[in-house]
Amino acid sequence: MHRSNEPHGHRVGRNTAELSRRLGERFVRxxxxxxxxxxxxxxxQPAGEALGLVLAESTAxxxxxxxxxxxxxTPVSVRGAGTGLTGGANAYAGGLVVSLExxxxxxxxxxxxxxxxxxxxxxxxxxxxxxxxxxLFFPPDPASARxxxxxxxxxxxxxxxxxxxxxxxxxxxxxxxxxxxxxxVMRTGARTRKNVVGYDLTSLFVGSExxxxxxxSALVRLxxxxxxxxxxxxxxxxxxxxxxxxxxxxxxxxxTPEVLELMDALSVEIIESFRPSGLTIPxxxxxxGQTVGLDAAERASAIVATCAAFGAVDTEISETDALLExxxxxNPALNARGLKISCDVGVPVAxxxxxxxxxxxxxxxxxxxxxxxxxxxxxxxxxTVEAPSGPDGTASAERVIDEITRLALSxxxxxxxxxxxxxxxRHELPWQLDPVAMxxxxxxxxxxxxxxxxxxxxxx
Amino acid sequence: MHRSNEPHGHRVGRNTAELSRRLGERFVRxxxxxxxxxxxxxxxQPAGEALGLVLAESTAxxxxxxxxxxxxxTPVSVRGAGTGLTGGANAYAGGLVVSLExxxxxxxxxxxxxxxxxxxxxxxxxxxxxxxxxxLFFPPDPASARxxxxxxxxxxxxxxxxxxxxxxxxxxxxxxxxxxxxxxVMRTGARTRKNVVGYDLTSLFVGSExxxxxxxSALVRLxxxxxxxxxxxxxxxxxxxxxxxxxxxxxxxxxTPEVLELMDALSVEIIESFRPSGLTIPxxxxxxGQTVGLDAAERASAIVATCAAFGAVDTEISETDALLExxxxxNPALNARGLKISCDVGVPVAxxxxxxxxxxxxxxxxxxxxxxxxxxxxxxxxxTVEAPSGPDGTASAERVIDEITRLALSxxxxxxxxxxxxxxxRHELPWQLDPVAMxxxxxxxxxxxxxxxxxxxxxx
Numbered sequence: 001m002h003r004s005n006e007p008h009g010h011r012v013g014r015n016t017a018e019l020s021r022r023l024g025e026r027f028v029r030x031x032x033x034x035x036x037x038x039x040x041x042x043x044x045q046p047a048g049e050a051l052g053l054v055l056a057e058s059t060a061x062x063x064x065x066x067x068x069x070x071x072x073x074t075p076v077s078v079r080g081a082g083t084g085l086t087g088g089a090n091a092y093a094g095g096l097v098v099s100l101e102x103x104x105x106x107x108x109x110x111x112x113x114x115x116x117x118x119x120x121x122x123x124x125x126x127x128x129x130x131x132x133x134x135x136l137f138f139p140p141d142p143a144s145a146r147x148x149x150x151x152x153x154x155x156x157x158x159x160x161x162x163x164x165x166x167x168x169x170x171x172x173x174x175x176x177x178x179x180x181x182x183x184x185v186m187r188t189g190a191r192t193r194k195n196v197v198g199y200d201l202t203s204l205f206v207g208s209e210x211x212x213x214x215x216x217s218a219l220v221r222l223x224x225x226x227x228x229x230x231x232x233x234x235x236x237x238x239x240x241x242x243x244x245x246x247x248x249x250x251x252x253x254x255x256t257p258e259v260l261e262l263m264d265a266l267s268v269e270i271i272e273s274f275r276p277s278g279l280t281i282p283x284x285x286x287x288x289g290q291t292v293g294l295d296a297a298e299r300a301s302a303i304v305a306t307c308a309a310f311g312a313v314d315t316e317i318s319e320t321d322a323l324l325e326x327x328x329x330x331n332p333a334l335n336a337r338g339l340k341i342s343c344d345v346g347v348p349v350a351x352x353x354x355x356x357x358x359x360x361x362x363x364x365x366x367x368x369x370x371x372x373x374x375x376x377x378x379x380x381x382x383x384t385v386e387a388p389s390g391p392d393g394t395a396s397a398e399r400v401i402d403e404i405t406r407l408a409l410s411x412x413x414x415x416x417x418x419x420x421x422x423x424x425x426r427h428e429l430p431w432q433l434d435p436v437a438m439x440x441x442x443x444x445x446x447x448x449x450x451x452x453x454x455x456x457x458x459x460x
Numbered sequence: 461m462h463r464s465n466e467p468h469g470h471r472v473g474r475n476t477a478e479l480s481r482r483l484g485e486r487f488v489r490x491x492x493x494x495x496x497x498x499x500x501x502x503x504x505q506p507a508g509e510a511l512g513l514v515l516a517e518s519t520a521x522x523x524x525x526x527x528x529x530x531x532x533x534t535p536v537s538v539r540g541a542g543t544g545l546t547g548g549a550n551a552y553a554g555g556l557v558v559s560l561e562x563x564x565x566x567x568x569x570x571x572x573x574x575x576x577x578x579x580x581x582x583x584x585x586x587x588x589x590x591x592x593x594x595x596l597f598f599p600p601d602p603a604s605a606r607x608x609x610x611x612x613x614x615x616x617x618x619x620x621x622x623x624x625x626x627x628x629x630x631x632x633x634x635x636x637x638x639x640x641x642x643x644x645v646m647r648t649g650a651r652t653r654k655n656v657v658g659y660d661l662t663s664l665f666v667g668s669e670x671x672x673x674x675x676x677s678a679l680v681r682l683x684x685x686x687x688x689x690x691x692x693x694x695x696x697x698x699x700x701x702x703x704x705x706x707x708x709x710x711x712x713x714x715x716t717p718e719v720l721e722l723m724d725a726l727s728v729e730i731i732e733s734f735r736p737s738g739l740t741i742p743x744x745x746x747x748x749g750q751t752v753g754l755d756a757a758e759r760a761s762a763i764v765a766t767c768a769a770f771g772a773v774d775t776e777i778s779e780t781d782a783l784l785e786x787x788x789x790x791n792p793a794l795n796a797r798g799l800k801i802s803c804d805v806g807v808p809v810a811x812x813x814x815x816x817x818x819x820x821x822x823x824x825x826x827x828x829x830x831x832x833x834x835x836x837x838x839x840x841x842x843x844t845v846e847a848p849s850g851p852d853g854t855a856s857a858e859r860v861i862d863e864i865t866r867l868a869l870s871x872x873x874x875x876x877x878x879x880x881x882x883x884x885x886r887h888e889l890p891w892q893l894d895p896v897a898m899x900x901x902x903x904x905x906x907x908x909x910x911x912x913x914x915x916x917x918x919x920x
Contacts, residue, residue, distance in 0.1 A: 112712060112810035113872075157656045168654055170663070171631060186896040192806035193838035194628055194877030196617045196667040197892050198901045198920050203630070203663030207656040227714060252572060254687060346652035350572035378653035412573075417654030432657050436646040440908065441658045447907040448900065460658050 015072075016052055022064045026102075028053040037099055038091035040084035041331075043340035044423050048093020050077075057102045059177060059185055059216045066214065067183030069096050069453050076453055078210040080121055080149030083142075084156065085342070086422025088209045088458055098214060100151050106130040107217065114222045115174060115191060120151025120215050127220070136222040139166035141259075142418075143328050151215050156420035157207035161324070164251070164377030165258045166223065168418070170206040175219035178205055178212075181449040189219060204444075209420045209459035212448045226292035230258070231300040232323045233291070235307035236314040238283035240264050240360070240372075244352030246287065246310035247376040251349050255302035260289040260377030261327050264356075267371040267384075268326075274333035277326050280314070285356075287312075287376065288323040330373045334384050339371075341397040342384040345408035346417035349379045358407045359383060366400050380417035381408070406431065421459045429460070475532075476512055482524045486562075488513040497559055498551035500544035501791075503800035504883050508553020510537075517562045519637060519645055519676045526674065527643030529556050529913050536913050538670040540581055540609030543602075544616065545802070546882025548669045548918055558674060560611050566590040567677065574682045575634060575651060580611025580675050587680075596682035599626035601719075602878075603788050611675050616880035617667035621784070624711070624837030625718045626683065628878070630666040635679035638665055638672075641909040649679060664904075669880045669919035672908045686752035690718070691760040692783045693751070695767035696774040698743035700724050700820070700832075704812030706747065706770035707836040711809050715762035719750040720837030721787050724816075727831040727844075728786075734793035737786050740774070745816075747772075747836065748783040790833045794844050799831075801857040802844040805868035806877035809839045818867045819843060826860050840877035841868070866891065881919045889920070 019027045028034060034053045038046045051074065054065040069076045075092035080100050082089060091097050100121035107117040111134040118127050124145040128138045142148050142160035152158070154176070159169045166172070175189025178201075188201040205212055237243040243262055250260060263271070264285045272279055279286070287307060291299035297317070304315045316323075334342070347355045356372070359381075363370045369386040383404055387397030405415050405428055415421075415428045429438065441460040445452075479487045488494060494513045498506045511534065514525040529536045535552035540560050542549060551557050560581035567577040571594040578587050584605040588598045602608055602620035612618070614636070619629045626632070635649025638661075648661040665672055697703040703722055710720060723731070724745045732739055739746070747767060751759035757777070764775045776783075794802070807815045816832070819841075823830040829846040843864055847857030865875050865888055875881075875888045889898065901920040905912075 110808075110810075112708065113808040114712075115808075157654075157660075159654065163654060167627075167631070170660065171627070180896065180900070184896045184899075186900060187894055188897060190806070190874045190892075191808045191872040192840070192874045192877065193809075194617075194619065194623060194806050194835075194840045195874040196876050196878055196880050197874055198881070198889065198897065199672075199904060200617075200630065200663045200667055201897060201900060203660045207660055212659075224712075224714075248572065252574075252684075254684075346650070346654050348570075348573040348575075348651045349653075350570075375654075380652070380654045412651040414650045414652045414655040414657055416656050417652065418656055420656050421658070429658065432650075434647055436640065436644045437648060437658065437661060439644075440640070440646060440661060443907040444659060444904060447903040 019052065019065065019068050023054060023061060026055045026057060026061060028055060034097060037079060037097045040082050040087060040089045042085045042087050042422070042424060044087025044090055046090040048091070050091040050097045051094050053097045053099060055099050055102050059179060062098060062179045062214050062216050063183040063185055065096060065098050066179050066181060070182040070451060073451055074453060075456050077455060078214050080152035081123065081147050083144045083148040084152065084422065085344070085419045086424045088156070088420055088422035088455065090423065100149065100216070103216060109134050111136060113191060116220050116222055117217060118150055118220060119217050120149060122150050124148050124150055124153055131222050132225060135225050137225050138220060139172050139223055140169040143331060150218060154206050154215055154218055155209055156418060158418040161259045161261060161375060163375060164260050165256060170203055172221045173202055173206055173218055174221050176202050176205055176215050177217040179214045179216055181213065181451065181454050191219065207420065209422065210455040211445060211459045212454065228294040228296055229319060230290050230292045231296045231317055231319060232288065232321050233300045233304050233317045234286055234288045234315065234323050235304060235312035236280065236282035236286050237312055239311065240285040240356040241353040242311040243285040243287055244356045246307045246312065247352050248350050249310060250303050250306050251377055253306060255299040257289040257299070257303055257377060258292045259324065260287065262287055262374040262376035263327060264372045266369055267330060267373045270337060270371055271326050271329050271333045274336050275329055277322060279326055288327055290321070290324060327373065339384045339386060341387055341394065341401060342382060343401045343404055344380070344382055344416045344419035345405055345413055346380045347408050347411045347413035351411040351413065352376060352379060355381065355408060355411055359404055362400060362403045362407065366396065368396060368400050370400060423458050426458065479512065479525065479528050483514060483521060486515045486517060486521060488515060494557060497539060497557045500542050500547060500549045502545045502547050502882070502884060504547025504550055506550040508551070510551040510557045511554050513557045513559060515559050515562050519639060522558060522639045522674050522676050523643040523645055525556060525558050526639050526641060530642040530911060533911055534913060535916050537915060538674050540612035541583065541607050543604045543608040544612060544882065545804070545879045546884045548616070548880055548882035548915065550883065560609065563676060569594050571596060573651060576680050576682055577677060578610055578680060579677050580609060582610050584608050584610055584613055591682050592685060595685050597685050598680060599632050599683055600629040603791060610678060614666050614675055614678055615669055616878060618878040621719045621721060621835060623835060624720050625716060630663055632681045633662055633666055633678055634681050636662050636665055636675050637677040639674045639676055641673065641911065641914050651679065667880065669882065670915035671905060671919045672914065688754040688756055689779060690750050690752045691756045691777055691779060692748065692781050693760045693764050693777045694746055694748045694775065694783050695764060695772035696740065696742035696746050697772055699771065700745040700816040701813040702771040703745040703747055704816045706767045706772065707812050708809050709770060710763050710766050711837055713766060715759040717749040717759070717763055717837060718752045719784065721748050722834040722836035723748065723787060724832045726829055727790060727833045730797060730831055731786050731789050731793045734796050735789055737782060739786055748787055750781070750784060787833065799844045799846060801847055801854065801861060802842060803861045803865055804840070804842055804876045804879035805865055805873055806840045807868050807871045807873035811871040811873065812836060812839060815841065815868060815871055819864055822860060822863045822867065826856065828856060828860050830860060883918050886918065
């Protein structure tokens with residue numbers, strides 16, 4: 001299977017006059033204005049200085065930009081809010097940056113069918129708020145919901161805290177509008193719950209990280225806001241493995257949480273030093289979560305009792321969501337410390353105790369501290385390494401991440417649950433995918449983007 | 461975008477000795493033995509007499525068969541139990557039939573991760589029974605669950621009665637083993653709830669109707685059997701539109717059913733004359749359904765109360781599932797009457813009253829009776845036309861189906877919810893898909909099956 005034509009070795013000085021004429025002030029050439037759009041929130045470096053930035057305000061703008069890039073064999077990076085963590089949205093040298101941030105309208109909430117049509121650049125929390133006016137909510141809930149965009153969530157299938165109860169973002173996407181590599185516009189999916197008309201292009205584009213097309217709008221599925229007042233709970237454990245065992249038991253028990261998160265001792269310490277909230281640093285780890293519904297209080301009690309049975313030394317049930325707020329501060333707190341070498345592995349929930357034990361062993365053996373926060377209920381871990389400064393420190397930290405990733409795979413897990421591959425994890429792909437699956441991925445990429453202009457050399 | 465090479469005009473007398481040598485008695489040449497494997501349960505006719513039948517017992521058998529077919533440019537049809545309703549599994553003239561019926565082992569139930577590994581030819585109800593030994597169940601529940609196979613369910617994304625509460629079959633598939641057109645074997649998906657490693661090939665193959673590869677085994681997601689005793693309920697309505705309005709209200713209300721089905725008066729009459737169970741024929745339609753969980757009785761009462769508010773004239777709550785049994789007899793009862801001209805449209809649930817009203821209008825105007833059963837809770841209707849015998853009658857009935865299909869589309873619906881396109885609905889594809897989406901479908905098909913041997917000229 002041959003690789004798609006690579007766009008590298010592009011010609012400099014391409015004629016961008018057509019783009020200026022079509023897009024006016026929405027096509028930006030000033031490097032200083034482009035710079036803030038040239039990288040995501042990860043440690044990955046942009047591949048070089050972009051040729052221009054398209055501040056798209058419509059599908060037609062995106063189509064014009066891609067048709068131009070296709071004709072001129074120009075690499076394109078695509079971004080919502082730039083909260084990505086794998087370098088997937090970083091600019092290419094001589095490339096075009098397409099920003100969806102101005103396409104930020106909630107087009108329609110169809111309450112009686114529990115659907116919403118939304119442009120890709122809508123901030124996730126804004127969509128959720130618009131739905132709540134109708135007694136509905138948007139289930140995906142990335143920790144960065146107040147800044148990330150729906151289009152970015154869909155492009156990496158990033159779901160965050162509520163996936164344990166509502167499934168991944170893909171489960172909330174009924175259809176998409178997509179601009180293909182050559183500028184053609186396509187609609188996928190249907191307004192019905194069931195639909196088996198042709199291949200499931202919607203699911204193909206969810207998680208495709210900007211490599212197959214640019215998602216410009218989405219038809220998303222909503223759920224009714226549960227009745228009653230939610231409860232939050234926390235449980236402190238002296239040993240992180242016990243917390244892992246408790247999670248496995250909770251997930252397989254009758255009292256289901258809407259959210260079930262784990263913060264190990266080091267991550268609580270990092271969050272508390274960033275913005276103190278009075279949380280006691282646990283000996284090993286703290287579980288925090290939320291229950292909803294008319295029986296939220298009973299559910300929280302049952303979950304806390306399970307925690308106690310697995311060794312929790314201190315538990316609390318609350319009617320506020322301060323505990324979850326602390327969890328949401330994890331990324332800003334890590335950023336404030338300059339900690340960027342992290343991973344996003346997943347394991348089957350029954351393997352949680354084992355993966356935490358193994359991470360402790362790796363940390364000890366390689367002599368670097370690792371902080372872990374986890375969407376524990378679905379087995380998705382975000383581990384960050386404290387690295388000494390300098391290239392040697394970085395290399396050591398990368399080695400820790402590689403070992404954690406191989407550990408997760410050995411337990412039946414995945415190299416990325418929701419951050420995607422981007423540029424940072426591309427070397428790990430063959431660790432998980434068999435060679436035939438990789439060939440199939442690349443043949444699909446070549447079929448849809450024969451010139452290889454869309455987010456080249458990333459994701460697959 | 462060019463079409464894939466068509467396998468037609470194949471050479472007769474191809475050398476099948478290699479297949480006999482590789483497969484022994486599992487390669488069948490006797491036309492009488494092949495005949496029962498040459499068609500599905502629909503009105504579609506096989507395209508001709510097959511060259512041979514492969515009774516695969518392993519992935520290696522399927523791989524050998526496809527490698528041979530690829531080398532010899534021979535069209536392949538794939539079948540589980542032959543319960544399909546669109547001609548998708550019908551044999552091709554000079555083609556190979558690959559049957560998965562002997563690959564019928566439940567390989568493993570991983571209770572603590574709520575996963576099962578299962579060969580494609582396992583009968584759906586058998587998988588469900590194996591899971592129930594572990595306190596778990598397999599959510600998809602096609603009306604033909606006691607005879608259809610898991611592989612067939614996945615190939616058409618057929619989910620049946622419980623989709624209203626548990627989602628479609630795609631939502632229950634975590635990974636697949638697939639044999640590609642040239643015999644290569646690939647694994648997709650992961651054991652983790654979250655996974656965003658490369659494109660979602662699992663979802664691409666779900667619903668691909670045998671056109672991209674042959675699914676040989678699946679990793680499926682299970683759910684815990686709800687505690688308590690389920691309740692079934694029924695509500696009779698004088699007008700089918702009122703029943704539709706009641707369904708919309710129930711689905712948007714707080715008391716969620718696990719199953720919510722509608723049978724119109726004619727379909728109840730057909731089922732009762734096939735196997736009398738004492739059901740009273742309703743004036744317009746009957747809703748039947750099931751609630752589960754510790755509050756099953758309260759939920760059933762709330763649902764029945766909603767039905768009464770929307771005009772139900774007679775309601776009942778029961779602890780037996782006789783009402784659902786009647787619903788499951790719909791297809792055998794229609795078959796016994798020789799009624800095969802049917803459709804599988806879907807509409808958004810808020811459009812149910814309108815679609816039923818429209819079907820009545822079409823039936824009156826064209827002078828043919830239409831019976832409808834519906835997975836009403838997810839807006840999926842199976843309508844069957846009573847046609848006079850002979851080609852004129854068939855043509856009139858097909859016209860009714862076409863009009864119902866266009867009506868569903870006009871209401872934001874779909875041409876097929878779970879039966880797939882097969883050969884029977886291929887002319888309807890451009891009614892729903894835009895031309896760009898059709899081109900993309902075909903470019904994916906060409907990338908994965910460049911010689912066009914897998915279920916050619918069907919599905920897309």
